Amino acid sequence: xxxxxxxxxxxxxxxxxxxxxxxxxxxxxxxxxxxxxxxxxxxxxxxxxxxxxxxxxxxxxxxxxxxxxxxxxxxxxxxxxxxxxxxxxxxxxxxxxxxxxxxxxxxxxxxxxxxxxxxxxxxxxxxxxxxxxxxxxxxxxxxxxxxxxxxxxxxxxxxxxxxxxxxxxxxxxxxxxxxxxxxxxxxxxxxxxxxxxxxxxxxxxxxxxxxxxxxxxxxxxxxxxxxxxxxxxxxxxxxxxxxxxxxxxxxxxxxxxxxxxxxxxxxxxxxxxxxxxxxxxxxxxxxxxxxxxxxxxxxxxxxxxxxxxxxxxxxxxxxxxxxxxxxxxxxxxxxxxxxxxxxxxxxxxxxxxxxxx
Ligand SMILES: [Zn+2]
Numbered sequence: 001x002x003x004x005x006x007x008x009x010x011x012x013x014x015x016x017x018x019x020x021x022x023x024x025x026x027x028x029x030x031x032x033x034x035x036x037x038x039x040x041x042x043x044x045x046x047x048x049x050x051x052x053x054x055x056x057x058x059x060x061x062x063x064x065x066x067x068x069x070x071x072x073x074x075x076x077x078x079x080x081x082x083x084x085x086x087x088x089x090x091x092x093x094x095x096x097x098x099x100x101x102x103x104x105x106x107x108x109x110x111x112x113x114x115x116x117x118x119x120x121x122x123x124x125x126x127x128x129x130x131x132x133x134x135x136x137x138x139x140x141x142x143x144x145x146x147x148x149x150x151x152x153x154x155x156x157x158x159x160x161x162x163x164x165x166x167x168x169x170x171x172x173x174x175x176x177x178x179x180x181x182x183x184x185x186x187x188x189x190x191x192x193x194x195x196x197x198x199x200x201x202x203x204x205x206x207x208x209x210x211x212x213x214x215x216x217x218x219x220x221x222x223x224x225x226x227x228x229x230x231x232x233x234x235x236x237x238x239x240x241x242x243x244x245x246x247x248x249x250x251x252x253x254x255x256x257x258x259x260x261x262x263x264x265x266x267x268x269x270x271x272x273x274x275x276x277x278x279x280x281x282x283x284x285x286x287x288x289x290x291x292x293x294x295x296x297x298x299x300x301x302x303x304x305x306x307x308x309x310x311x312x313x314x315x316x317x318x319x320x321x322x323x324x325x326x327x328x329x330x331x332x333x334x335x336x337x338x339x340x341x342x343x344x345x346x347x348x349x350x351x352x353x354x355x356x357x
Contacts, residue, residue, distance in 0.1 A: 006058040006130035007336045012049025015059055017336050023126060023134035027073040030138035032065040032083060036151035037128050037355050038327075039336075040087075040159055041185065042276065044344045046122070050278055053123060060129030061087035061121035062158040064151045067142070074138045082145040084313075085135045087159035088118040088304025092140035102308075103301040118304055129336060131357060143309030146317045152354055156190065156323045157312040160352065163274055163302040164190020164251070165312070168198045170300045171247035171272030175199030180236050180264050181221075181249045184212040186326055186352050187274055188251030189219055193321050195249070196220030204239055206232045206260075211349050215325060236264040245269060253277045262287040268294040329353045 003019045010016055025031050043059050045051040053059075067081045077083070090102035095112025097105055106114030120136060121127040135141055145154055164187045173179055179200040181191045184207035195203050196219070205221040207213050213224040225235045237244065244266035250257050253275025261271050267289065289295065315321050328351045331339040339353045 004131035005333055006126070007060060007333075009046060009053055009057050009059055010055060013047065015043075015047050015337070015340055017334065020058070020130075022132050025069060025071050025134050027071040028137055028139070029071045030067055030074060030077070030135045030142055031069040032063060032085070032128075032133050032135050032142075033068045034063055034065040034128050034131060034133060035082075035356065036064040036155055038062045038155055038352050039129070039339060039343045039355070041187075043122065043340075045276065045278075047340060047344060051276075057122065058126035058128075058130050058133075059122045060127035060133075061119065061123070062155065062160075063121070063128035063133055063135070064145070064155055064158075065128075065133070068132060071138060076139060077142055077144070082147075083142045084145055084154055084157055084309055085121075085141045085143065086157075086162060086302070086304030086306075086309055087121060088302050089120050089136055089141045090118045090305050091137050092305070102305050103303060116301060119301065129333070129355065131333070140305055143306040143313065146313060149313065149317055151356075152324055152327050153316055153322075154313055155354060156186070156326060156352070157309055157316075158304075159302050160186045160326070161190045161312050161323060162304065162308060163187050163300070164192075165194035165197070166300045166303050167191035167249040167251060167272045167274045168194035168200070168247070170298045171249060171270045173198035173200050173247050176201050177246040178202040178204070178240055178243075179247045179249065180204045180206065180245045180261065181251060182206045182232070182257040182261050183250075183252035183275075184209070184216045185251065188249070189215055189326065189351070190323065191249045191251050191274065192216050192221050193219040193323070195247070197315065197320060200247075202240075204236050204245070206236075212351075215351070218325070219321075233260050233263045240264075247272055250275050255279070255281055259284060259287070262295075265295060270296040270298060273297065273299045326351045327354050331355050333357050
């Protein structure tokens with residue numbers, strides 16, 4: 001059986017590069033040869049044992065590659081075509097998908113819904129930090145890459161850009177809105193870019209790393225707040241003349257940023273939460289308006305599927321956004337353990353790494 005290299009979860013604290021068989025595919029699948037992939041903050045949660053996955057699973061959910069082989073029932077694609085697939089790979093036929101909740105896909109469930117069920121790569125099936133990946137439901141999930149775009153130009157589409165943009169979209173950002181974004185890691189930076197594309201005219205971003213605040217300005221922030229220097233809530237209320245923001249996007253997954261996001265909302269505003277939380281949240285009575293302040297709190301898991309990927313790539317090919325600066329470091333697949341070390345410890349100003357064969 002032909003083998004390939006893959007980054008495999010062994011136990012908490014250990015993801016290693018090893019050999020495993022090249023995946024078999026079913027009639028609706030595709031085998032994609034990976035040409036570029038990356039490591040996500042979620043993979044670090046897996047590495048640390050904070051998010052459980054099966055021992056022996058191949059990690060990674062951000063594939064850019066070439067179709068190596070198509071399942072016998074797949075039409076509309078050809079072998080050799082450059083494609084991406086979203087981090088979330090919905091079946092397309094569950095009740096959740098038919099309700100538009102592609103990320104909560106539950107095709108085998110009694111009611112057709114499964115929380116986080118759309119996230120399969122590197123979670124419930126083998127992922128793409130490998131030479132090859134099996135893409136399930138290929139006709140729903142393969143998105144051809146426009147010829148003019150490089151791998152690095154589209155590398156953020158499967159997850160970071162889709163998730164970040166959805167922070168603005170799910171928050172209902174409108175033309176002329178004032179938006180605050182808490183945390184400017186890769187997803188927060190994409191939320192900033194998404195808020196700008198959605199028409200926000202005042203964008204205030206919060207982080208504690210100077211390079212990230214500088215990148216934030218280049219992607220659309222009008223004001224940046226360094227939480228080491230000033231209290232973000234007081235500063236945002238000062239910048240908005242005491243009014244607060246229309247939409248506050250939380251892009252970290254912590255009580256402190258969630259609460260700050262709530263505290264800077266104008267009455268009737270929307271808190272759009274993107275972070276992955278690892279402990280219970282509490283909501284303070286005052287900022288919650290005792291339940292009477294017409295607030296909305298929305299949460300989002302990265303949208304996937306080929307139409308989502310097409311839309312994201314269209315914003316890149318038309319020059320509306322350029323996320324190449326987020327790729328700060330490059331490694332070969334053979335060096336992926338080093339890449340985990342650097343990315344996991346946020347060394348050397350890393351934002352995202354590109355991993356190539
Ligand atoms: Zn991710």
